[in-house]
Amino acid sequence: MPPFDVPEGDPFGPHNLPYGVFSPSGSRERRVGVRLGDHVLDAGAAAAALGSSHQSLLARPVLNPLLAAGRTVWSEVRRAITGWVTDPAHRAAVEPLFHPLSEVTLHLPFEVADYVDFYASENHARNVGQIFRPDAADSLTPNWKHLPIGYHGRSGTVVVSGTDVVRPSGQRKGPGDPAPVFGPSIRLDIEAEVGFVVGVPSELGRPVALGDFRDHVFGLCLLNDWSARDIQAWEYVPLGPFLGKSFATSVSAWITPLEALEHARVAAPERTHPLLPYLDDSAPGIEPGGYDLRISVAINGQVVSEPPFSTMYWTAAQQLAHMTVNGASLRTGDLYGSGTVSGPEDGQRGSLLELTWNGREPLELPDGKRAFLEDGDVVTLSAWAPGPDGCRVGLGEVSGRIVTR
Numbered sequence: 001m002p003p004f005d006v007p008e009g010d011p012f013g014p015h016n017l018p019y020g021v022f023s024p025s026g027s028r029e030r031r032v033g034v035r036l037g038d039h040v041l042d043a044g045a046a047a048a049a050l051g052s053s054h055q056s057l058l059a060r061p062v063l064n065p066l067l068a069a070g071r072t073v074w075s076e077v078r079r080a081i082t083g084w085v086t087d088p089a090h091r092a093a094v095e096p097l098f099h100p101l102s103e104v105t106l107h108l109p110f111e112v113a114d115y116v117d118f119y120a121s122e123n124h125a126r127n128v129g130q131i132f133r134p135d136a137a138d139s140l141t142p143n144w145k146h147l148p149i150g151y152h153g154r155s156g157t158v159v160v161s162g163t164d165v166v167r168p169s170g171q172r173k174g175p176g177d178p179a180p181v182f183g184p185s186i187r188l189d190i191e192a193e194v195g196f197v198v199g200v201p202s203e204l205g206r207p208v209a210l211g212d213f214r215d216h217v218f219g220l221c222l223l224n225d226w227s228a229r230d231i232q233a234w235e236y237v238p239l240g241p242f243l244g245k246s247f248a249t250s251v252s253a254w255i256t257p258l259e260a261l262e263h264a265r266v267a268a269p270e271r272t273h274p275l276l277p278y279l280d281d282s283a284p285g286i287e288p289g290g291y292d293l294r295i296s297v298a299i300n301g302q303v304v305s306e307p308p309f310s311t312m313y314w315t316a317a318q319q320l321a322h323m324t325v326n327g328a329s330l331r332t333g334d335l336y337g338s339g340t341v342s343g344p345e346d347g348q349r350g351s352l353l354e355l356t357w358n359g360r361e362p363l364e365l366p367d368g369k370r371a372f373l374e375d376g377d378v379v380t381l382s383a384w385a386p387g388p389d390g391c392r393v394g395l396g397e398v399s400g401r402i403v404t405r
């Protein structure tokens, strides 16, 4: 009987165990849940039933207390939960505490503190450079290979998968327009990204070293950095993205702990420029910083792209080191986006801007051509990573529908 007997090879088997926050059907109460197959374990109730000392971290309406507890505790809790869902001795106590996924409501799993977004895919940066700055000598800006470029976003508009995305209005000015006009964005886009969730804070004034990444970052999720290209193109000089990206950022409901992704770790692409010591991941003792995550982008159910995360030039560890090198502190619940993931092939681009080359080469979907998003379009990012014994680690999905209000 499921869920204990989740089929072998299920991407949400006991090798995965991502965390989320759910309400059981008919209830508004929020509880920490752990996904197993197509069920959710009420983790706080399980801790209580088994007399676990982790109850104070799990019987909560958000993941933040668990995030703050630190790497040793993260491992202990994960080991304990693995035992609860696999040891036949616990079956009678734990089995009634599972809820079918189809019957629960999933919430934003953590309270988002600060939100930062990077620009770390060389393929994406070169494509966007060619599109936005066609006259520049190089598609990469001169700083690109020396530091992971980023900007501070709007944490209050991070929403969970399934939340409708309201088409933003704003100023735009096309090259032929004599003056800016105001109205709903006509170039609404996606950005397929991975979000990293900070657990352990850092002290103001003390940078976090490259090698300390896994002491601070708890896990990752999928992230769609919705982007209004017309608003962005007019406003971004010289301070960078502002209203074109701050109206909504969607994240998946499940946070996969980094511990579940040990088999997905890979070396980052070869460095073409020497790096300053705080970013130098070729230094002895620094672990490989890449993750082999296979992302898929679907519009209205049709897959339009499959961006490979392993091609990202800058790693999450380098991004963490860079965003704290000036002494800026981390808080529990900080979220940072990897930047749009685009591979070298046409079918691996993580935005419509690139997939349609700024609208010039529309995609053919069953319901017509698509340059940018139309009202009613549903965009879904999903992903998996290699796991132990040839099985996959499912990263779930992040989905959102475009509406006009």
Ligand SMILES: O=C(O)/C=C/C(=O)CC(=O)CC(=O)O
Binding pocket: 117, 118, 119, 120, 121, 124, 128, 129, 132, 191, 193, 225, 227, 236, 241, 338, 339, 340
């Ligand atoms: O190069 C630009 O002017 C703009 C770039 C972006 O829109 C990229 C962005 O938001 C960062 C990313 O997701 O890679």
Ligand SMILES: [Ca+2]
Binding pocket: 117, 118, 191, 193, 225, 337, 339, 340
């Ligand atoms: Ca982005």
Ligand SMILES: [Mg+2]
Binding pocket: 153, 224, 225, 226, 227, 245, 246, 247, 248, 249
């Ligand atoms: Mg955004």
